[in-house]
Amino acid sequence: MVNGRVGFDFGNSLPRLKESSxxxxxxxxxxxxxxxxxxPKLWQATYEAEDAAHTGTGWSRNGPEGTPSDVAxxxxxxxxxxxxxxxxxxxxxxxxxxxxxxxxxxxxxFANSLNTYNLIAExxxxxxxxxxxxxxxxxxSMPLGYKWVVWDHADTKVNLTAGSHTITLAARNLNGTRTTxxxxxxxxxxxxxxxxxxxxxxxxxxxxxxxxxxxxLHNQTGVSGxxxxxxxxxxxxxxxxxxxxxxxxxVDVDMVGSANAGLSVNGxxxxxxxxxxxxxxFLSGGINKITLTxxxxxxxxxxxxxxxxxxxxxxxxxxxxxxNAQRAGTAVIADYSLASGGRAVTNVGGDPxxxxxxxxxxxxxxxxVYALTVRYSNPEQAPxxxxxxxxxxxxxxxxxxxxxxxVTFPHSFHANNYWELTIPVQLVQGQNAIRxxxxxxxxxxxxxxxxxxxxxxxLRSKQAPIVDRIGVTPFADTLSPLVG
Ligand SMILES: [Ca+2]
Ligand SMILES: [Ca+2]
Ligand SMILES: [Ca+2]
Numbered sequence: 251m252v253n254g255r256v257g258f259d260f261g262n263s264l265p266r267l268k269e270s271s272x273x274x275x276x277x278x279x280x281x282x283x284x285x286x287x288x289x290p291k292l293w294q295a296t297y298e299a300e301d302a303a304h305t306g307t308g309w310s311r312n313g314p315e316g317t318p319s320d321v322a323x324x325x326x327x328x329x330x331x332x333x334x335x336x337x338x339x340x341x342x343x344x345x346x347x348x349x350x351x352x353x354x355x356x357x358x359x360f361a362n363s364l365n366t367y368n369l370i371a372e373x374x375x376x377x378x379x380x381x382x383x384x385x386x387x388x389x390x391s392m393p394l395g396y397k398w399v400v401w402d403h404a405d406t407k408v409n410l411t412a413g414s415h416t417i418t419l420a421a422r423n424l425n426g427t428r429t430t431x432x433x434x435x436x437x438x439x440x441x442x443x444x445x446x447x448x449x450x451x452x453x454x455x456x457x458x459x460x461x462x463x464x465x466x467l468h469n470q471t472g473v474s475g476x477x478x479x480x481x482x483x484x485x486x487x488x489x490x491x492x493x494x495x496x497x498x499x500x501v502d503v504d505m506v507g508s509a510n511a512g513l514s515v516n517g518x519x520x521x522x523x524x525x526x527x528x529x530x531x532f533l534s535g536g537i538n539k540i541t542l543t544x545x546x547x548x549x550x551x552x553x554x555x556x557x558x559x560x561x562x563x564x565x566x567x568x569x570x571x572x573x574n575a576q577r578a579g580t581a582v583i584a585d586y587s588l589a590s591g592g593r594a595v596t597n598v599g600g601d602p603x604x605x606x607x608x609x610x611x612x613x614x615x616x617x618x619v620y621a622l623t624v625r626y627s628n629p630e631q632a633p634x635x636x637x638x639x640x641x642x643x644x645x646x647x648x649x650x651x652x653x654x655x656x657v658t659f660p661h662s663f664h665a666n667n668y669w670e671l672t673i674p675v676q677l678v679q680g681q682n683a684i685r686x687x688x689x690x691x692x693x694x695x696x697x698x699x700x701x702x703x704x705x706x707x708x709l710r711s712k713q714a715p716i717v718d719r720i721g722v723t724p725f726a727d728t729l730s731p732l733v734g
Contacts, residue, residue: 269318270325276457278476280468286475287452294442297345297417300330306341306421309334312435315399324399327360327438331399335378336433337369339421345439348414353443355410358403359419360437365394365663366631369433373587374664376432381418382408389423391588392434394663396634401437408441417441449560451492455479455553459488464544467552470506478506478552481544488541489556493533496623496672498565498723499558501540502528506552511542513728518619518674521728523551530564530727532621534672565724567623570610572717579606588666589718590625596665598646599688599713602699608714609685612722614677619729622648622684623672623721624657629665632708646714649685650675659715668718674725688714 251257258275260267267273300311313330316323334341349355363376370376375391386408393402408417417439421430454475456466464485468477479487493499503513505526513523515531516538523542531540544551572595573583580597598608614620624646632642643658655673662669675684690712692699700709 270327278456278468280476282471282473283468283476284474288447289445290448292443292445293350294440295347295349296327296438296440297347298328298330298438299332299343299345299436300328302332302419303344303346304332304334304341305344306334306339308336308339309341312399324397324401326399326401331435331437333433333435335376335419335421335430335436337429337431339430341421343419343436345417345419346414347410347417347441349410349441349443350412351443352411353409354407356405356440356442356444357408357417358405358440358442359390359392360401360403360440361392361434362395362399362401362437363392363432363434364398365396365667367433369431370394370664373431374666375588376430376434377428378430378434379418379420379423379428380406380408381420381424382410383415384418384424387424389428392432394667396631396639396663398435400639403440451558453489453491453556453558455487455489455555458553459490461486461488470552473506474504474555478554480550480552481511481542482550483544483547486541486543487553488539491533491538491540491556491558493535493538493558493560495535495560496621496670497532497535497567498530498561498563499533500528500530500561502526502557503542504554504557506554509551509553510546510549511544511551511553514541514543515539515726516674518725520726530561532565532672532674532723532725533558535670564727565621567721567723568612569719569721570612571719572608572610576609576611577607578609579604581606581608584716586627586666586668586716586718588668589627590668591719594627594668594716594718596716597713598686598717599644599711601712602689602692604687604689607685607687608717609683610720612677612682612684612720614679614682614722617677617679619674619725620677621672621721621723621725622650622675623670623723624659624715625668625670625718625720626659626715627662627665627668627718628659628715629662630708630711630713631661631663642708642711644688644711644713644715645691646686646688648673648675649683649687651678651682662715665716670721677722684720686714686717688712
Protein backbone atom coordinates (compact mmCIF):
# COMPACT_ATOMS: atom_id res chain seq x y z
CA MET A 251 0.00 0.00 0.00
CA VAL A 252 1.42 3.36 -1.06
CA ASN A 253 -0.32 6.72 -0.42
CA GLY A 254 -3.65 5.02 0.18
CA ARG A 255 -3.43 2.98 -3.00
CA VAL A 256 -3.15 -0.80 -3.08
CA GLY A 257 -1.25 -2.31 -5.99
CA PHE A 258 -1.52 -5.90 -7.20
CA ASP A 259 1.40 -7.29 -9.14
CA PHE A 260 -0.36 -9.54 -11.65
CA GLY A 261 2.18 -11.19 -13.91
CA ASN A 262 4.98 -11.16 -11.34
CA SER A 263 4.20 -12.12 -7.75
CA LEU A 264 0.62 -12.96 -8.81
CA PRO A 265 -0.43 -14.99 -11.89
CA ARG A 266 -0.64 -13.18 -15.22
CA LEU A 267 -4.23 -12.26 -16.11
CA LYS A 268 -5.92 -13.23 -19.36
CA GLU A 269 -9.47 -13.02 -20.70
CA SER A 270 -10.62 -16.11 -18.81
CA SER A 271 -9.09 -15.08 -15.47
CA UNK A 272 -11.18 -14.33 -12.41
CA UNK A 273 -10.13 -13.01 -9.06
CA UNK A 274 -11.55 -11.55 -5.88
CA UNK A 275 -9.91 -8.99 -3.64
CA UNK A 276 -11.08 -8.84 -0.03
CA UNK A 277 -10.01 -5.85 2.04
CA UNK A 278 -10.58 -6.38 5.77
CA UNK A 279 -9.60 -4.44 8.89
CA UNK A 280 -7.46 -6.12 11.51
CA UNK A 281 -3.94 -5.17 12.47
CA UNK A 282 -3.44 -8.69 13.83
CA UNK A 283 -4.60 -10.45 10.67
CA UNK A 284 -2.88 -13.63 9.54
CA UNK A 285 -2.95 -15.23 6.10
CA UNK A 286 -3.11 -19.01 6.56
CA UNK A 287 -4.50 -19.75 3.10
CA UNK A 288 -1.99 -21.13 0.62
CA UNK A 289 -1.89 -21.25 -3.17
CA PRO A 290 -3.76 -24.30 -4.48
CA LYS A 291 -1.13 -25.04 -7.11
CA LEU A 292 2.66 -25.06 -6.93
CA TRP A 293 2.97 -24.74 -10.72
CA GLN A 294 0.68 -24.61 -13.74
CA ALA A 295 0.87 -24.24 -17.49
CA THR A 296 -1.51 -24.19 -20.44
CA TYR A 297 -0.75 -25.84 -23.78
CA GLU A 298 -2.99 -24.88 -26.70
CA ALA A 299 -4.29 -27.72 -28.88
CA GLU A 300 -3.81 -25.52 -31.96
CA ASP A 301 -0.08 -25.39 -31.15
CA ALA A 302 0.28 -29.17 -30.64
CA ALA A 303 2.02 -31.23 -33.33
CA HIS A 304 -0.32 -33.53 -35.21
CA THR A 305 -0.35 -36.53 -37.52
CA GLY A 306 -3.14 -38.39 -39.28
CA THR A 307 -5.93 -37.31 -41.60
CA GLY A 308 -8.97 -35.22 -40.76
CA TRP A 309 -7.21 -32.72 -38.48
CA SER A 310 -8.65 -29.20 -38.58
CA ARG A 311 -7.86 -25.89 -36.91
CA ASN A 312 -11.10 -24.15 -36.00
CA GLY A 313 -11.57 -20.46 -35.25
CA PRO A 314 -11.21 -17.72 -34.41
CA GLU A 315 -13.87 -18.32 -31.77
CA GLY A 316 -15.32 -15.78 -29.34
CA THR A 317 -13.24 -13.07 -27.71
CA PRO A 318 -14.10 -10.04 -25.55
CA SER A 319 -14.49 -8.12 -28.83
CA ASP A 320 -16.57 -10.85 -30.52
CA VAL A 321 -19.06 -11.98 -27.90
CA ALA A 322 -21.53 -13.59 -30.33
CA UNK A 323 -19.30 -16.69 -30.25
CA UNK A 324 -18.02 -18.74 -27.33
CA UNK A 325 -14.77 -17.90 -25.55
CA UNK A 326 -11.89 -20.21 -26.49
CA UNK A 327 -8.36 -20.14 -25.11
CA UNK A 328 -5.99 -18.77 -27.73
CA UNK A 329 -9.11 -18.23 -29.90
CA UNK A 330 -8.58 -21.56 -31.77
CA UNK A 331 -9.29 -25.25 -31.20
CA UNK A 332 -8.69 -28.41 -33.19
CA UNK A 333 -10.88 -31.19 -34.52
CA UNK A 334 -10.01 -34.63 -35.84
CA UNK A 335 -10.40 -37.02 -32.93
CA UNK A 336 -13.44 -38.90 -34.17
CA UNK A 337 -14.81 -42.26 -35.28
CA UNK A 338 -12.51 -43.98 -37.83
CA UNK A 339 -9.82 -41.28 -37.39
CA UNK A 340 -6.07 -41.84 -36.97
CA UNK A 341 -5.36 -38.32 -35.69
CA UNK A 342 -2.70 -37.93 -32.98
CA UNK A 343 -2.03 -34.67 -31.10
CA UNK A 344 1.37 -34.34 -29.41
CA UNK A 345 1.87 -31.66 -26.75
CA UNK A 346 5.46 -30.92 -25.74
CA UNK A 347 5.39 -30.02 -22.06
CA UNK A 348 8.07 -29.22 -19.50
CA UNK A 349 7.58 -29.50 -15.75
CA UNK A 350 9.75 -28.26 -12.89
CA UNK A 351 9.87 -31.29 -10.60
CA UNK A 352 8.94 -34.94 -10.21
CA UNK A 353 5.32 -35.38 -9.17
CA UNK A 354 1.75 -36.43 -9.80
CA UNK A 355 0.26 -33.66 -11.93
CA UNK A 356 -3.38 -32.74 -12.54
CA UNK A 357 -4.20 -32.77 -16.24
CA UNK A 358 -7.38 -31.17 -17.59
CA UNK A 359 -8.36 -31.66 -21.23
CA PHE A 360 -10.65 -28.80 -22.33
CA ALA A 361 -12.97 -30.37 -24.87
CA ASN A 362 -16.48 -30.34 -26.27
CA SER A 363 -18.86 -32.35 -28.43
CA LEU A 364 -22.30 -31.27 -29.60
CA ASN A 365 -24.55 -33.75 -27.78
CA THR A 366 -27.05 -34.03 -30.65
CA TYR A 367 -24.40 -34.57 -33.38
CA ASN A 368 -24.86 -37.74 -35.43
CA LEU A 369 -21.49 -39.26 -34.46
CA ILE A 370 -22.38 -38.72 -30.77
CA ALA A 371 -25.76 -40.44 -30.96
CA GLU A 372 -24.62 -44.00 -30.23
CA UNK A 373 -22.15 -43.61 -27.34
CA UNK A 374 -22.60 -40.09 -25.96
CA UNK A 375 -19.26 -38.97 -24.46
CA UNK A 376 -16.39 -39.43 -26.95
CA UNK A 377 -13.56 -41.69 -25.74
CA UNK A 378 -9.95 -40.76 -26.57
CA UNK A 379 -6.53 -42.12 -25.54
CA UNK A 380 -3.98 -40.23 -23.46
CA UNK A 381 -0.31 -41.23 -23.36
CA UNK A 382 2.82 -39.86 -21.70
CA UNK A 383 6.03 -40.35 -23.70
CA UNK A 384 4.34 -43.10 -25.70
CA UNK A 385 3.19 -45.12 -22.68
CA UNK A 386 1.17 -44.95 -19.46
CA UNK A 387 -1.99 -45.07 -21.58
CA UNK A 388 -5.36 -43.92 -20.19
CA UNK A 389 -8.77 -43.86 -21.89
CA UNK A 390 -10.72 -40.66 -21.18
CA SER A 391 -14.36 -39.67 -21.73
CA MET A 392 -14.78 -36.19 -23.19
CA PRO A 393 -17.57 -33.86 -22.01
CA LEU A 394 -20.74 -33.01 -23.98
CA GLY A 395 -22.31 -29.61 -24.55
CA TYR A 396 -25.58 -28.31 -25.95
CA LYS A 397 -23.66 -26.53 -28.73
CA TRP A 398 -20.23 -26.84 -30.30
CA VAL A 399 -17.49 -24.76 -28.60
CA VAL A 400 -19.18 -24.84 -25.16
CA TRP A 401 -16.11 -26.00 -23.22
CA ASP A 402 -15.96 -28.35 -20.30
CA HIS A 403 -13.02 -30.42 -19.11
CA ALA A 404 -12.11 -34.04 -18.42
CA ASP A 405 -9.68 -34.36 -15.53
CA THR A 406 -7.07 -36.99 -14.77
CA LYS A 407 -3.62 -37.34 -13.19
CA VAL A 408 -0.26 -38.09 -14.81
CA ASN A 409 3.08 -38.96 -13.20
CA LEU A 410 5.91 -36.84 -14.61
CA THR A 411 9.60 -36.46 -13.85
CA ALA A 412 11.26 -33.05 -13.96
CA GLY A 413 11.95 -31.94 -17.52
CA SER A 414 10.38 -32.34 -20.95
CA HIS A 415 7.70 -34.84 -21.95
CA THR A 416 5.28 -35.54 -24.78
CA ILE A 417 1.62 -35.80 -23.83
CA THR A 418 -0.41 -37.45 -26.59
CA LEU A 419 -4.14 -37.39 -27.31
CA ALA A 420 -5.03 -40.02 -29.91
CA ALA A 421 -8.03 -41.62 -31.63
CA ARG A 422 -6.58 -45.14 -31.37
CA ASN A 423 -4.97 -46.95 -28.49
CA LEU A 424 -1.41 -48.26 -28.67
CA ASN A 425 -2.15 -51.88 -29.51
CA GLY A 426 -5.01 -51.05 -31.88
CA THR A 427 -7.70 -52.84 -29.88
CA ARG A 428 -9.65 -49.69 -28.95
CA THR A 429 -10.66 -46.72 -31.07
CA THR A 430 -12.43 -43.42 -30.59
CA UNK A 431 -16.20 -43.41 -31.01
CA UNK A 432 -17.76 -39.99 -31.44
CA UNK A 433 -16.29 -36.62 -32.42
CA UNK A 434 -14.60 -34.14 -30.12
CA UNK A 435 -12.88 -30.76 -30.47
CA UNK A 436 -9.99 -29.86 -28.16
CA UNK A 437 -9.18 -26.33 -26.95
CA UNK A 438 -6.16 -26.88 -24.67
CA UNK A 439 -4.68 -28.94 -21.88
CA UNK A 440 -3.96 -27.49 -18.45
CA UNK A 441 -1.19 -29.13 -16.48
CA UNK A 442 -0.67 -28.30 -12.81
CA UNK A 443 1.05 -29.55 -9.68
CA UNK A 444 -1.31 -29.40 -6.70
CA UNK A 445 0.05 -27.92 -3.48
CA UNK A 446 -0.20 -30.64 -0.78
CA UNK A 447 -0.62 -27.88 1.82
CA UNK A 448 -3.85 -26.84 0.08
CA UNK A 449 -5.53 -30.25 0.38
CA UNK A 450 -7.35 -28.64 3.29
CA UNK A 451 -9.41 -25.65 2.12
CA UNK A 452 -9.88 -22.75 4.56
CA UNK A 453 -13.09 -20.72 4.77
CA UNK A 454 -12.85 -17.72 7.11
CA UNK A 455 -16.01 -16.95 9.09
CA UNK A 456 -15.42 -13.21 8.84
CA UNK A 457 -15.81 -13.52 5.04
CA UNK A 458 -18.84 -15.84 5.18
CA UNK A 459 -22.51 -14.93 4.77
CA UNK A 460 -23.76 -13.37 8.03
CA UNK A 461 -27.50 -13.29 8.71
CA UNK A 462 -29.81 -11.99 11.42
CA UNK A 463 -27.40 -9.60 13.12
CA UNK A 464 -24.30 -11.78 13.16
CA UNK A 465 -21.24 -9.54 13.51
CA UNK A 466 -17.59 -9.64 12.53
CA LEU A 467 -14.97 -9.01 15.22
CA HIS A 468 -11.63 -7.82 13.91
CA ASN A 469 -10.02 -7.21 17.29
CA GLN A 470 -9.25 -10.84 18.09
CA THR A 471 -5.66 -11.99 18.39
CA GLY A 472 -4.37 -15.44 17.66
CA VAL A 473 -7.09 -16.22 15.16
CA SER A 474 -7.03 -17.23 11.51
CA GLY A 475 -7.41 -14.51 8.88
CA UNK A 476 -8.76 -11.09 9.81
CA UNK A 477 -11.03 -12.05 12.72
CA UNK A 478 -14.11 -14.05 13.64
CA UNK A 479 -17.88 -14.00 13.24
CA UNK A 480 -19.87 -13.61 16.46
CA UNK A 481 -23.33 -15.15 16.64
CA UNK A 482 -26.06 -15.33 19.27
CA UNK A 483 -29.45 -17.02 19.27
CA UNK A 484 -31.01 -17.05 15.81
CA UNK A 485 -28.03 -15.42 14.13
CA UNK A 486 -26.12 -17.46 11.61
CA UNK A 487 -22.95 -17.69 9.59
CA UNK A 488 -23.10 -19.67 6.32
CA UNK A 489 -20.13 -21.01 4.40
CA UNK A 490 -20.26 -21.97 0.71
CA UNK A 491 -18.04 -25.03 0.58
CA UNK A 492 -16.79 -26.75 -2.55
CA UNK A 493 -16.49 -30.50 -3.01
CA UNK A 494 -15.27 -32.00 -6.29
CA UNK A 495 -17.51 -35.07 -5.92
CA UNK A 496 -20.41 -36.44 -3.88
CA UNK A 497 -18.76 -38.00 -0.85
CA UNK A 498 -17.20 -37.75 2.58
CA UNK A 499 -15.26 -34.75 3.85
CA UNK A 500 -13.84 -33.82 7.24
CA VAL A 501 -15.07 -30.40 8.35
CA ASP A 502 -13.11 -28.80 11.18
CA VAL A 503 -15.16 -26.09 12.86
CA ASP A 504 -12.65 -23.75 14.54
CA MET A 505 -14.07 -21.69 17.40
CA VAL A 506 -12.55 -19.20 19.82
CA GLY A 507 -13.34 -20.54 23.28
CA SER A 508 -16.59 -22.30 24.03
CA ALA A 509 -19.52 -22.28 21.63
CA ASN A 510 -23.26 -22.81 21.62
CA ALA A 511 -24.45 -23.30 18.07
CA GLY A 512 -26.23 -25.72 15.79
CA LEU A 513 -24.50 -27.03 12.69
CA SER A 514 -26.30 -27.86 9.43
CA VAL A 515 -25.11 -29.14 6.06
CA ASN A 516 -27.31 -28.43 3.02
CA GLY A 517 -30.25 -27.84 5.34
CA UNK A 518 -29.73 -31.03 7.32
CA UNK A 519 -29.08 -30.55 11.05
CA UNK A 520 -25.94 -32.48 12.01
CA UNK A 521 -25.76 -31.62 15.71
CA UNK A 522 -24.60 -28.99 18.17
CA UNK A 523 -21.16 -27.45 18.50
CA UNK A 524 -19.91 -26.53 22.00
CA UNK A 525 -16.23 -26.01 21.11
CA UNK A 526 -13.93 -26.54 18.13
CA UNK A 527 -14.67 -29.93 16.65
CA UNK A 528 -14.23 -32.14 13.59
CA UNK A 529 -17.30 -33.55 11.82
CA UNK A 530 -17.27 -36.05 8.96
CA UNK A 531 -20.12 -35.16 6.61
CA PHE A 532 -21.39 -36.11 3.17
CA LEU A 533 -20.99 -33.22 0.73
CA SER A 534 -22.46 -32.99 -2.75
CA GLY A 535 -20.25 -32.40 -5.76
CA GLY A 536 -20.23 -28.64 -6.32
CA ILE A 537 -21.22 -25.98 -3.80
CA ASN A 538 -22.55 -26.90 -0.34
CA LYS A 539 -24.09 -24.66 2.32
CA ILE A 540 -22.72 -25.22 5.82
CA THR A 541 -24.40 -23.07 8.48
CA LEU A 542 -23.74 -22.41 12.16
CA THR A 543 -26.70 -20.90 14.01
CA UNK A 544 -26.23 -19.39 17.49
CA UNK A 545 -28.23 -20.70 20.44
CA UNK A 546 -27.26 -18.45 23.36
CA UNK A 547 -29.10 -15.18 24.11
CA UNK A 548 -26.32 -13.84 26.33
CA UNK A 549 -22.95 -15.09 25.08
CA UNK A 550 -21.25 -14.76 21.70
CA UNK A 551 -20.19 -17.88 19.89
CA UNK A 552 -17.05 -16.79 18.08
CA UNK A 553 -16.58 -18.70 14.83
CA UNK A 554 -13.07 -18.43 13.42
CA UNK A 555 -13.20 -20.60 10.29
CA UNK A 556 -13.95 -23.95 8.66
CA UNK A 557 -11.25 -26.25 7.36
CA UNK A 558 -12.52 -28.81 4.83
CA UNK A 559 -10.69 -31.79 3.43
CA UNK A 560 -11.83 -34.83 1.47
CA UNK A 561 -11.56 -38.06 3.47
CA UNK A 562 -12.79 -41.61 3.13
CA UNK A 563 -13.51 -44.68 5.19
CA UNK A 564 -15.89 -43.28 7.84
CA UNK A 565 -19.10 -42.77 5.84
CA UNK A 566 -19.28 -45.89 3.69
CA UNK A 567 -21.64 -46.12 0.70
CA UNK A 568 -23.74 -49.16 -0.16
CA UNK A 569 -24.78 -49.26 -3.84
CA UNK A 570 -27.96 -50.76 -5.26
CA UNK A 571 -28.16 -51.34 -9.04
CA UNK A 572 -31.41 -50.21 -10.64
CA UNK A 573 -31.44 -53.31 -12.83
CA ASN A 574 -31.79 -55.39 -9.64
CA ALA A 575 -34.66 -53.29 -8.27
CA GLN A 576 -38.39 -53.98 -8.70
CA ARG A 577 -39.95 -52.62 -11.89
CA ALA A 578 -43.64 -51.98 -12.54
CA GLY A 579 -45.55 -51.00 -15.71
CA THR A 580 -43.39 -49.69 -18.56
CA ALA A 581 -40.17 -49.46 -16.50
CA VAL A 582 -37.56 -51.51 -18.34
CA ILE A 583 -33.89 -52.46 -18.13
CA ALA A 584 -31.77 -51.24 -21.05
CA ASP A 585 -28.08 -51.51 -22.00
CA TYR A 586 -25.92 -48.38 -21.57
CA SER A 587 -22.16 -48.81 -21.96
CA LEU A 588 -21.26 -46.13 -19.38
CA ALA A 589 -23.79 -47.26 -16.75
CA SER A 590 -22.61 -49.25 -13.76
CA GLY A 591 -22.95 -52.90 -14.73
CA GLY A 592 -23.67 -51.77 -18.29
CA ARG A 593 -27.40 -51.43 -17.58
CA ALA A 594 -29.91 -48.94 -16.19
CA VAL A 595 -33.69 -48.59 -15.91
CA THR A 596 -35.67 -46.30 -18.21
CA ASN A 597 -39.35 -45.52 -18.96
CA VAL A 598 -40.32 -44.75 -15.36
CA GLY A 599 -43.28 -42.33 -15.37
CA GLY A 600 -45.81 -41.24 -17.97
CA ASP A 601 -49.32 -39.80 -18.00
CA PRO A 602 -50.98 -38.67 -14.74
CA UNK A 603 -51.96 -41.66 -12.63
CA UNK A 604 -49.50 -44.04 -14.28
CA UNK A 605 -48.09 -47.01 -12.37
CA UNK A 606 -44.67 -47.10 -14.09
CA UNK A 607 -42.36 -47.22 -11.08
CA UNK A 608 -38.99 -48.45 -9.88
CA UNK A 609 -38.68 -49.60 -6.26
CA UNK A 610 -35.48 -50.30 -4.35
CA UNK A 611 -35.41 -52.23 -1.09
CA UNK A 612 -32.68 -50.71 1.09
CA UNK A 613 -31.59 -52.39 4.29
CA UNK A 614 -30.44 -49.99 7.04
CA UNK A 615 -28.70 -51.41 10.10
CA UNK A 616 -29.90 -48.41 12.13
CA UNK A 617 -32.52 -45.71 11.78
CA UNK A 618 -31.11 -42.30 10.90
CA VAL A 619 -30.24 -39.72 8.29
CA TYR A 620 -28.55 -41.01 5.14
CA ALA A 621 -27.28 -39.45 1.93
CA LEU A 622 -29.25 -40.91 -0.98
CA THR A 623 -27.17 -40.62 -4.16
CA VAL A 624 -28.88 -41.20 -7.50
CA ARG A 625 -26.63 -41.97 -10.50
CA TYR A 626 -28.79 -40.97 -13.41
CA SER A 627 -28.98 -39.66 -16.94
CA ASN A 628 -31.56 -37.36 -18.48
CA PRO A 629 -31.51 -37.24 -22.29
CA GLU A 630 -34.66 -35.13 -22.68
CA GLN A 631 -33.80 -31.83 -24.30
CA ALA A 632 -35.90 -28.84 -25.23
CA PRO A 633 -34.44 -26.60 -27.97
CA UNK A 634 -31.57 -24.54 -26.53
CA UNK A 635 -30.89 -20.86 -26.92
CA UNK A 636 -27.91 -18.76 -25.80
CA UNK A 637 -29.87 -17.28 -22.91
CA UNK A 638 -31.81 -20.39 -21.89
CA UNK A 639 -29.65 -23.38 -22.80
CA UNK A 640 -31.18 -25.97 -20.52
CA UNK A 641 -34.81 -25.20 -19.72
CA UNK A 642 -36.12 -28.69 -18.94
CA UNK A 643 -35.42 -30.99 -16.00
CA UNK A 644 -37.01 -34.35 -15.37
CA UNK A 645 -38.38 -34.93 -11.92
CA UNK A 646 -38.92 -37.99 -9.80
CA UNK A 647 -41.28 -38.31 -6.89
CA UNK A 648 -39.15 -40.39 -4.54
CA UNK A 649 -41.27 -42.15 -1.97
CA UNK A 650 -39.36 -43.38 1.07
CA UNK A 651 -41.52 -45.61 3.25
CA UNK A 652 -44.53 -43.67 1.91
CA UNK A 653 -43.13 -40.14 2.43
CA UNK A 654 -42.84 -38.46 -0.98
CA UNK A 655 -40.13 -36.04 -1.95
CA UNK A 656 -39.98 -34.37 -5.40
CA VAL A 657 -36.46 -34.11 -6.83
CA THR A 658 -35.47 -32.50 -10.15
CA PHE A 659 -32.73 -34.00 -12.31
CA PRO A 660 -31.09 -31.65 -14.85
CA HIS A 661 -30.48 -32.61 -18.44
CA SER A 662 -27.26 -34.67 -18.70
CA PHE A 663 -26.96 -34.26 -22.52
CA HIS A 664 -27.23 -37.98 -23.37
CA ALA A 665 -28.84 -41.19 -22.11
CA ASN A 666 -25.33 -42.64 -21.72
CA ASN A 667 -23.93 -39.65 -19.77
CA TYR A 668 -24.34 -40.32 -16.04
CA TRP A 669 -24.20 -37.80 -13.23
CA GLU A 670 -24.77 -38.10 -9.47
CA LEU A 671 -27.28 -36.15 -7.38
CA THR A 672 -27.59 -36.56 -3.59
CA ILE A 673 -30.37 -35.71 -1.12
CA PRO A 674 -30.49 -36.34 2.64
CA VAL A 675 -33.20 -38.83 3.64
CA GLN A 676 -34.50 -40.45 6.81
CA LEU A 677 -34.42 -44.26 6.90
CA VAL A 678 -35.84 -46.70 9.43
CA GLN A 679 -34.00 -49.67 10.83
CA GLY A 680 -34.44 -52.73 8.61
CA GLN A 681 -36.05 -52.70 5.18
CA ASN A 682 -36.91 -49.39 3.47
CA ALA A 683 -38.88 -49.10 0.25
CA ILE A 684 -37.54 -46.29 -2.01
CA ARG A 685 -39.84 -45.86 -5.01
CA UNK A 686 -39.27 -43.65 -8.06
CA UNK A 687 -42.31 -42.43 -10.00
CA UNK A 688 -43.11 -39.50 -12.28
CA UNK A 689 -45.91 -37.94 -14.29
CA UNK A 690 -46.40 -34.74 -16.23
CA UNK A 691 -47.23 -32.01 -13.72
CA UNK A 692 -50.19 -29.70 -14.41
CA UNK A 693 -50.03 -25.99 -15.16
CA UNK A 694 -50.51 -23.46 -12.35
CA UNK A 695 -54.31 -23.90 -12.57
CA UNK A 696 -53.80 -27.47 -11.34
CA UNK A 697 -56.01 -28.99 -14.05
CA UNK A 698 -54.60 -28.28 -17.54
CA UNK A 699 -51.41 -29.70 -19.02
CA UNK A 700 -48.75 -28.01 -21.16
CA UNK A 701 -48.65 -31.01 -23.50
CA UNK A 702 -52.35 -30.33 -24.31
CA UNK A 703 -52.07 -26.52 -24.45
CA UNK A 704 -48.93 -26.56 -26.61
CA UNK A 705 -48.85 -29.97 -28.31
CA UNK A 706 -45.47 -30.87 -29.78
CA UNK A 707 -43.59 -28.28 -27.69
CA UNK A 708 -41.48 -29.94 -25.00
CA LEU A 709 -42.08 -27.85 -21.88
CA ARG A 710 -42.52 -30.33 -19.03
CA SER A 711 -41.31 -33.91 -18.78
CA LYS A 712 -43.52 -36.92 -18.05
CA GLN A 713 -40.65 -39.17 -17.10
CA ALA A 714 -38.23 -39.81 -14.28
CA PRO A 715 -34.54 -39.85 -15.19
CA ILE A 716 -32.88 -43.04 -16.38
CA VAL A 717 -31.64 -44.56 -13.11
CA ASP A 718 -28.34 -46.46 -13.13
CA ARG A 719 -27.96 -47.11 -9.39
CA ILE A 720 -28.51 -45.52 -6.00
CA GLY A 721 -26.03 -45.17 -3.14
CA VAL A 722 -26.92 -45.00 0.54
CA THR A 723 -24.37 -43.43 2.92
CA PRO A 724 -24.58 -42.29 6.56
CA PHE A 725 -24.93 -38.48 6.28
CA ALA A 726 -22.65 -37.48 9.17
CA ASP A 727 -20.62 -39.16 11.90
CA THR A 728 -22.36 -36.98 14.48
CA LEU A 729 -25.73 -38.53 13.65
CA SER A 730 -27.34 -41.90 14.05
CA PRO A 731 -26.60 -44.46 12.60
CA LEU A 732 -22.95 -44.01 13.63
CA VAL A 733 -23.55 -42.66 17.13
CA GLY A 734 -25.24 -44.41 20.00
CA1 LIG B 1 -7.03 -23.20 -27.85
CA1 LIG C 1 -11.12 -16.18 10.95
CA1 LIG D 1 -26.68 -50.05 -13.34
